[in-house]
Amino acid sequence: MAVFRKLAVAALALGGAGAAIFWWLTVPEKLGPEALAALGAGDTARGQRIFDAGGCASCHAKPKSEGDARLQLVGGVELKTPFGNFVAPNISSDPNDGIGGWSLEDFANAMLKGVSREGQHLYPAFPYASYARMKPADVADLYAFMKTIPAMQGRAPDHDLAFPFNIRRGLGLWKQLYLSNAPVVAFAEGTPEKVLHGQGLVEGAGHCGECHTPRSLAGGSEKGQWLAGAKAAEGDGVVPNITPEGKGINGWSEGDIAGYLETGFTPEFDSVGGTMVEVQKNMARLTAEDREAIAAYLKAIPPHPNGYPAQAPKPAG
Amino acid sequence: MKKIVFAIAALALATTAAFADVIADRQAVMKENAKQVGTLVKMVKGEAPFDAAAVVAALTALNDNVQKIDVAASFPAGSDQGDTTASPKIWEDLAGFQAEVDKFKAATAAAVASPAADIDALKAQVGTIGQTCGTCHEAFRVKKG
Secondary structure, three states, rough: OHHHHHHHHHHHHHHHHHHHHHHOOOOOOOHHHHHOOOOOOHHHHHHHHHHHHHHHHHHHHHOOOHHHHOOOOOOOEEEEEOOEEOOOOOOOOOOOOOOOOOOOHHHHHHHHOOEEOOEOOOOOOOOOOHHHHOHHHHHHHHHHHHOOOHHHOOOOOOOOOOOOOOHHHHHHHHHHHOOOOOOOOOOOOOOOOOHHHHHHHHHHHHHHHHOOOOOOOOOEHHHOOOOOOEEEOOOOEEEEOOOOOOOOOOOOOOOHHHHHHHEEEOOOEEOOOHHHHHHHHHHHHOOHHHHHHHHHHHHOOOOOOOOOOOOOOOOOO | OOOOOOHHHHHHHHHHHHHHHHHHHHHHHHHHHHHHHHHHHHHOOOOOOOOOHHHHHHHHHHHHHHHOOOOHHHOOOOOOOOOHHHEOOHHHHHHHHHHHHHHHHHHHHHHHHHOOOOOHHHHHHHHHHHHHHHHHHHHOOOOOO
């Protein structure tokens, strides 16, 4: 009996320690004063470019929106993943249903730290694991632009997630593993400015790796297979390998890549398809210089074999 | 039990084989479309000089090819199996797919009716046609690796 009691106490103590460690590891961490000071004033025109590079409208506006409707960010687009269904929220300038009441600090914490104004973890379906690599000034520019878009009323439904993914606090552990503002590809000194500019667009605001890089079981990007292609988050398809030796853009020149992002036509004059259609429309809004920088970066990164399993062997005939 | 499995496998094999020609044919149609569109895109990108006669020739060939697309004949149910990027969504939303094909036909027919006479008009025309390629491939094509 005494032994049993001792065991129970030990178990409780251990459990308590575990809970305390979990609590400590999963505290939603916000930006420090230094990072906040680096944000700066923000420029609306530059912010629009970030908005297009980030493709915000593709998830936060209604599907197939064109023209002014692209700026009506009511949310509601669903992302059906193995973790459950994520629903993009209203991020219009409405103070109640959108983020019109958020300060620059609130906004920067969401973009760079994945923390909401209420201090809760956000789900990385909102690709802050990429946005964390953005320059603080770009975030301030985007904030300035977001202030200019129309206020839209109405809230999107909540996410519908399975246990344990429905416990937000657990995302603190995910962030320990996957949230970092360090660049993914380490370029040597003397790397052309064009490549580095492309790196900022691809690894940061453009969040290309979110679809083109395979994910671990825990749902984080496998940085050792950066942009190697992956199974699509939704459906049965694959997202192509866009590293230099990847099948997706094998043999494409920088001009071919930039041309594809601008026109939607491959060098073989096939057209863009799948979820890349929305992305390409956004890329077409960037400057030629931006698209050329993205192309230069994609030609400069390490090659990887495909990050998705080969298609099942074809039946004869 | 083994016999049943064998029968199912044989049947699966037979259906796949049966669609191989259909798949090859519709891929040939797409390749031909790409060839004509390529002539136009090269001009738009400035890789080839604007040539009004070549524009008319490419648009005419493209339109002739596109008007021949017959969804029922080229996309029989089950022909998402095999070496194809046709998405199962085609058969889940056959009316939506047909609507996209009709949009494509209308776009190429309109282009042939008033072929671009200068490079700016060609840019707009290629943009319109390209968009119909994109919206259909967005919903109804799936890359399988």
